[in-house]
Amino acid sequence: MATAMVFAEVLDGKVSEITFELLDVARRTVGDSGTVLAFGVMPESMGSQLGKADAVLLTPSGTDYVPEALAKILAQAIEAKKPDLVLVGSTAVGMDVATYAACKSGYNSIAYVQGIAPEGDGWTAQSLILGGKMVATVSVPQFSVLQVVAGVGNADQGRGEGSPAMEVFTAEPAVRTEFQGFALPESTDVDITKQDVLVSIGRGIGDKDNVEIAEELAGVLGAVVSASRPVVDAGWLPKSRQVGKSGQKVKPKVYLALGISGAPEHLEGMRDAECIIAVNTDPKAPIFDIAHYGVVEDLLDFVPLLSEQLQES
Ligand SMILES: Cc1cc2nc3c(=O)[nH]c(=O)nc-3n(C[C@H](O)[C@H](O)[C@H](O)COP(=O)(O)OP(=O)(O)OC[C@H]3O[C@@H](n4cnc5c(N)ncnc54)[C@H](O)[C@@H]3O)c2cc1C
Structure with missing residues (x-):
């Protein structure tokens, strides 16, 4: 029975939509007999939003965005839990952390994933290459980090309250970067x-x-x-x-x-x-x-x- 860890992305104090998509993808990938483990660096109060996971692992922290810290904490969580698969959003945040965490923990790294399905004892994934001009179908070995593009999962299926087991994961990586501020582009234009x-x-x-x-x-x-x-x-x-x-x-x-x-x-x-x-x-x-x-x-x-x-x- 496989375990898929979902990296729960938090930006500007909110759980990003991609997280709920990934929870749906993870469930479909490991099936009902597998385990979906959500991992997030977020305050404990936000953990309940990840109710569709079987278990939630949290590193409590403020909501300051420090990519170096996030990548190192994710790597430590992977090393501690050794999930079969790790799903990270192919987003600005995901790209900041996924490859570092994969390298650091000795996992394979597959980017731009637009589909993943079980095959034999493992999985196959479709990965966009050459800026999306071609799609490569690749075998996904155990211990892989996949960066999944938006739209693969259904966020509505991955959203919901639940009572997953919560566990606090203490990580204190050495970090050289210091958070200075978070700025969204000013927009007076229509959205x-x-x-x-x-x-x-x-x-x-x-x-x-x-x-x-x-x-x-x-x-x-x-x-x-x-x-x-x-x-x-x-x-x-x-x-x-x-x-x-x-x-x-x-x-x-x-x-x-x-x-x-x-x-x-x-x-x-x-x-x-x-x-x-x-x-x-x-x-x-x-x-x-x-x-x-x-x-x-x-x-x-x-x-x-x-x-x-x-x-x-
Ligand atoms: C890292 C990176 C990021 C990028 N990000 C983006 C992005 O966010 N968004 C984006 O759009 N592109 C992005 N691009 C650029 C992208 O590769 C294309 O160059 C761009 O999308 C082409 O825009 P276009 O279709 O308007 O122009 P073109 O490819 O030049 O197409 C113009 C089209 O108009 C048609 N046409 C010409 N005259 C008429 C007419 N009178 N009536 C009807 N049809 C006509 C032509 O047949 C042609 O199909 C990015 C590229 C890179 C490398």
Whole structure:
């Protein structure tokens, strides 16, 4: 019977959503006969949020974010408990700690995992490589740390109260880093992660002046305009509107992709949208591989026409 340890991520005093996703992935990976052990560096009062785990191991601490300390404590917890698998979110925090902890405790390290399933006595995982251009199917030996990307697990399945056994794990690593402060970027802009409908523009929009046609369509739809990175790099929209690997991860009901090719770094931020509609002059654009509906048209012709038709209806 296998044990999967879930690294419970805490950021700015809150348990991150990815933690609940990982609890779901862990349960599906080890089954009901296996053990899901959640491990977090957090105040004891937060442990009850990890109710879907069979057991919770906590290193009580304040909520200051010191990556060096976190990585060293995780390594010590792994060494103490020797779980078969360790699941860490493929997030900024997860990336800070997972590889160090794996190396330090002699575990294998598998990054960008977008799926894991039992096979024979072990497991296989799908790992995104080359920035997501290819997927490698790899055997997962016992004693592996996996960095799992968002969207693999169902957070609702992993969230819930319960009465897991709680254990305090005392760790006092030697740390050279000192916490100075935690700063979130100031934003007076809309939050694109909270929108039902996004009208997203890519390099195909051609020129800053054309952004207006997307804004008009968004106005008609009650939507917000977001963008791929080149549009933000060109300064046509603020960084807060960028979707993708180095932008925001969005999950709207409708995602209209206008003149966006569908590079892996962009797809990483929007592939979980409920309905993806792509408009692109190139019928072979990769965005069409994941779009539910596709329009092969010049967006500069199509979008104003669509706004007009919607206004009339
Ligand atoms: C580490 C790293 C992080 C990155 N992070 C991000 C990120 O967070 N977000 C992101 O988006 N990218 C990111 N990128 C960049 C990414 O690799 C792509 O370069 C980028 O997504 C391409 O944007 P695009 O689709 O708008 O442009 P392009 O790839 O140039 O595609 C433009 C598309 O518009 C179509 N088109 C042209 N004219 C028209 C027209 N008139 N009507 C209709 N269609 C038209 C073309 O056929 C083409 O498919 C990152 C890259 C790296 C290396």
